[in-house]
Amino acid sequence: MDRFLIITNQNKDKDYAVTNRIAGHIRTAGKQVILSRLDNIDAALNTVEGTGCDCAIVLGGDGTIIRAAKKLLSFGVPVLGVNLGTLGFLAEIEQQNVSEALERLYRDDYRIEKRMLLSGEIVKSINANNFTANSGEELTDCVLNDIVIARKGFSRIISLVIYVNDELVDNFKGDGVIISTPTGSTAYNLSAGGPIINPRADVIVITPICPHSLSPRSIVVSAGDTIRVTVGESRKTHASEATATYDGSKVADMGTGDSIIIKKAAYEAKLIKLDQTSFYDILRSKLVYNED
Numbered sequence: 001m002d003r004f005l006i007i008t009n010q011n012k013d014k015d016y017a018v019t020n021r022i023a024g025h026i027r028t029a030g031k032q033v034i035l036s037r038l039d040n041i042d043a044a045l046n047t048v049e050g051t052g053c054d055c056a057i058v059l060g061g062d063g064t065i066i067r068a069a070k071k072l073l074s075f076g077v078p079v080l081g082v083n084l085g086t087l088g089f090l091a092e093i094e095q096q097n098v099s100e101a102l103e104r105l106y107r108d109d110y111r112i113e114k115r116m117l118l119s120g121e122i123v124k125s126i127n128a129n130n131f132t133a134n135s136g137e138e139l140t141d142c143v144l145n146d147i148v149i150a151r152k153g154f155s156r157i158i159s160l161v162i163y164v165n166d167e168l169v170d171n172f173k174g175d176g177v178i179i180s181t182p183t184g185s186t187a188y189n190l191s192a193g194g195p196i197i198n199p200r201a202d203v204i205v206i207t208p209i210c211p212h213s214l215s216p217r218s219i220v221v222s223a224g225d226t227i228r229v230t231v232g233e234s235r236k237t238h239a240s241e242a243t244a245t246y247d248g249s250k251v252a253d254m255g256t257g258d259s260i261i262i263k264k265a266a267y268e269a270k271l272i273k274l275d276q277t278s279f280y281d282i283l284r285s286k287l288v289y290n291e292d
Contacts, residue, residue, distance in 0.1 A: 001054040001105045003032045005044060007068045009060030010037050012084035018059055018095050025102050038064055041071050053077050055105060061085020066144045066247055069269045078112050078270035087286050089186050092274055104274055113273045115183045115199055116223060117265035120147045122244060125257030142265040143247040145184030149229050149260060150176030150209060152241035157212055159232030164225050174211035179204065179227055179262050194218040198279050223264045230259040
């Protein structure tokens with residue numbers, strides 16, 4: 001690798017000490033480097049489009065890596081995550097291991113792990129005209145972790161009707177539902193009691209959030225399936241209010257009768273892997289606390 005893009009979450013590296021150290025290492029090796037803040041990444045992508053890029057080094061937590069990886073999808077640029085956050089499931093290395101990692105990148109000693117994404121498209125009900133997307137927001141986007149359909153208010157539960165390939169799966173009341181990729185299975189899905197899925201698996205996870213029932217559980221479906229979640233009528237006296245959240249950031253409002261169509265996206269995220277540490281090794285180190 002000869003051309004690098006460094007994307008920094010300035011809230012995680014406020015004095016740019018880690019950023020400058022990595023950039024200095026790359027320049028000393030005679031390689032090219034472009035620097036970008038996460039909040040100004042579009043400007044850097046114009047340069048990448050013109051000159052090309054072999055690797056994006058992303059400094060931050062999992063949220064930073066997700067945002068950067070999605071921005072780079074159409075460029076096919078692989079991402080190396082440097083953990084400046086907490087758990088860092090997506091980050092390949094810690095900041096103290098950067099120098100060794102760069103040397104391996106220079107000599108092309110790495111592998112690419114592809115991660116599936118989901119696309120979500122909101123379809124507004126013809127009869128529901130009092131709920132629209134937030135101003136300026138599109139109703140279609142892709143996610144690396146999950147799409148969450150949840151109640152908008154604090155006091156009401158919502159009714160959700162879930163279909164897979166147009167076959168009814170469940171109709172339940174509760175706080176919402178999480179539609180997760182294998183990568184996102186260790187995020188909100190895990191906190192909601194959903195299963196942990198190996199990120200190389202080709203499946204989609206449907207996990208209810210605080211269902212008002214004793215029976216609903218997570219369902220794992222094929223990545224080739226199409227999921228439709230429709231906001232049902234909770235009470236006849238007023239319309240339901242829900243929100244669809246894409247990877248914890250982009251939000252669109254939904255009302256009674258509105259649906260979101262979720263399926264495997266056309267793009268895949270490319271993450272750089274440098275060692276043979278397995279997914280299960282990471283689980284033990286990140287989530288399991290052993291008492292000796």
